[in-house]
Amino acid sequence: MVMATKEFSADKAKDFSDWYNKVIYAADLVDNRYNVQGFVVHKPWSMLAFRQIYRLFEAELEADGHLPALFPTVIPEENFEREKEHVEGFEPQVFWVTRAGAEDLKRHLALRPTSETAFYQMYSLWVNGKADLPLKMYQSCSVFRNEPETNPFMRGREFLWIEAHDCFAAQEEAMQQVKRDMAVCERVLSHELGLSFLFFERPAWDTFPGAETTFACDARLPDGKAFQIATTHFLGQKFAKAFGIRYSDDSGAEKFVFQTCFGIGVWRMMAAVVAVHGDNKGLMMPFSIAPVQAMAIPIAGKGVDSTRLLAKCREIKAVLEKAGIRASVDDSDKTPGYKYNYWEMKGVPIRIEVGEKELTAGTVTLARRDSRERVTVGADKVVAAVNELGFALLESMCERAANDLKSHILNVSTKKELAEALDAKNYARAFLCSTDKEGKECADFIQAETKGGKVRGTLFGGDEAVPRGAKCIHCGRPASAIVYIARQY
Numbered sequence: 135m136v137m138a139t140k141e142f143s144a145d146k147a148k149d150f151s152d153w154y155n156k157v158i159y160a161a162d163l164v165d166n167r168y169n170v171q172g173f174v175v176h177k178p179w180s181m182l183a184f185r186q187i188y189r190l191f192e193a194e195l196e197a198d199g200h201l202p203a204l205f206p207t208v209i210p211e212e213n214f215e216r217e218k219e220h221v222e223g224f225e226p227q228v229f230w231v232t233r234a235g236a237e238d239l240k241r242h243l244a245l246r247p248t249s250e251t252a253f254y255q256m257y258s259l260w261v262n263g264k265a266d267l268p269l270k271m272y273q274s275c276s277v278f279r280n281e282p283e284t285n286p287f288m289r290g291r292e293f294l295w296i297e298a299h300d301c302f303a304a305q306e307e308a309m310q311q312v313k314r315d316m317a318v319c320e321r322v323l324s325h326e327l328g329l330s331f332l333f334f335e336r337p338a339w340d341t342f343p344g345a346e347t348t349f350a351c352d353a354r355l356p357d358g359k360a361f362q363i364a365t366t367h368f369l370g371q372k373f374a375k376a377f378g379i380r381y382s383d384d385s386g387a388e389k390f391v392f393q394t395c396f397g398i399g400v401w402r403m404m405a406a407v408v409a410v411h412g413d414n415k416g417l418m419m420p421f422s423i424a425p426v427q428a429m430a431i432p433i434a435g436k437g438v439d440s441t442r443l444l445a446k447c448r449e450i451k452a453v454l455e456k457a458g459i460r461a462s463v464d465d466s467d468k469t470p471g472y473k474y475n476y477w478e479m480k481g482v483p484i485r486i487e488v489g490e491k492e493l494t495a496g497t498v499t500l501a502r503r504d505s506r507e508r509v510t511v512g513a514d515k516v517v518a519a520v521n522e523l524g525f526a527l528l529e530s531m532c533e534r535a536a537n538d539l540k541s542h543i544l545n546v547s548t549k550k551e552l553a554e555a556l557d558a559k560n561y562a563r564a565f566l567c568s569t570d571k572e573g574k575e576c577a578d579f580i581q582a583e584t585k586g587g588k589v590r591g592t593l594f595g596g597d598e599a600v601p602r603g604a605k606c607i608h609c610g611r612p613a614s615a616i617v618y619i620a621r622q623y
């Protein structure tokens with residue numbers, strides 16, 4: 135499988151945004167030449183990786199008791215209008231279908247920007263008694279939002295995600311679900327994709343339209359900006375009351391359910407994987423999601439029987455595939471050096487070199503994408519060696535990302551320190567008077583004075599206690615919260 139190559143040359147440390155916008159096209163993840171602005175074409179190299187990300191999350195959600203469903207892409211206007219805050223929050227971004235054939239539609243249909251109002255219409259029919267609870271379903275799909283500015287995998291008018299919608303009899307169960315969602319993020323994002331993140335409870339002024347409380351997973355991209363990749367919203371009973379999702383309890387009394395919804399930003403995860411792990415040679419795909427985990431390259435020198443080399447490469451590929459490893463052979467007539475660079479640019483975790491030396495000795499040489507360290511093992515040990523090296527590589531990526539995030543969280547106590555911390559691409563940790571509505575004024579001032587420094591929230595489940603005598607970084611009143619501030623995408 136060899137595709138057309140493009141030149142790639144950019145300096146990630148010097149100009150991250152230039153690097154990002156070059157690497158996604160050089161590696162052939164997307165094509166932006168489709169003739170509707172803000173909509174991109176996903177090419178095979180990204181779709182193959184997306185399929186793996188979906189597989190990981192779907193398995194986790196199902197292990198947590200969710201079942202798959204698929205709701206219609208269109209949502210009637212009347213559903214949308216049932217929850218007032220929700221419609222107000224989303225209205226500016228909704229694409230509407232207003233005509234079918236020659237007929238103007240009386241009922242306009244929204245292309246789903248998110249599916250609460252589709253799911254909950256049906257949930258009101260499905261939930262009758264306590265035996266119907268908890269009700270936990272998810273769908274893997276794309277959603278549509280009329281974003282003014284777009285960038286592939288970061289912000290788009292159509293993007294890929296997973297949304298899970300849950301109903302519970304008791305509020306405590308819903309809050310438990312928030313923790314379970316966080317654990318799902320931890321398992322997939324940290325352990326499988328090697329991404330580090332902070333899980334926040336967002337301030338009261340920054341919740342999802344229609345939610346009581348919003349919890350969010352924020353990564354940090356190399357330019358220091360916070361990047362939201364998943365959110366769980368505690369909806370309380372707002373939507374349940376708007377849609378009539380209720381059941382009779384043991385005494386026969388009618389009760390509304392408590393709800394959560396979990397938005398998994400699969401699309402944004404690709405941006406984070408590209409941005410966090412890539413280097414000046416190109417992408418670095420985590421072993422768990424790489425479309426090709428090991429690429430065999432025949433090294434034909436002068437006087438070497440290339441047929442035998444190629445046959446050996448194909449044999450290795452077959453052995454690896456039989457063991458469940460995604461393997462391929464580059465049998466093109468390019469030079470080995472060219473092939474090395476090309477597959478490094480595409481982010482293949484492991485290269486398998488097969489030359490005359492290996493053929494004679496019955497060995498193969500493996501090279502890892504990050505350090506380019508090479509090891510030679512017996513050809514009969516190739517499955518174990520690829521797995522071992524692949525997971526060692528993933529572990530190094532996890533460690534690098536974790537250390538990187540840790541070293542970019544700075545405590546600040548004055549606004550001067552805050553501005554300096556943000557300019558130096560950090561998350562700043564500061565005291566704030568309040569994360570309830572009364573703290574919003576301070577947060578607005580901070581944002582205006584620091585060119586976009588946004589209060590992301592308080593760490594969820596971190597139990598960060600505010601010390602006695604701590605003062606708000608803006609107004610100087612007694613502090614009630616330790617908050618994290620960063621510029622954002």
Ligand SMILES: [Zn+2]
Nearest residue numbers: 567576606609
């Ligand atoms: Zn304040």
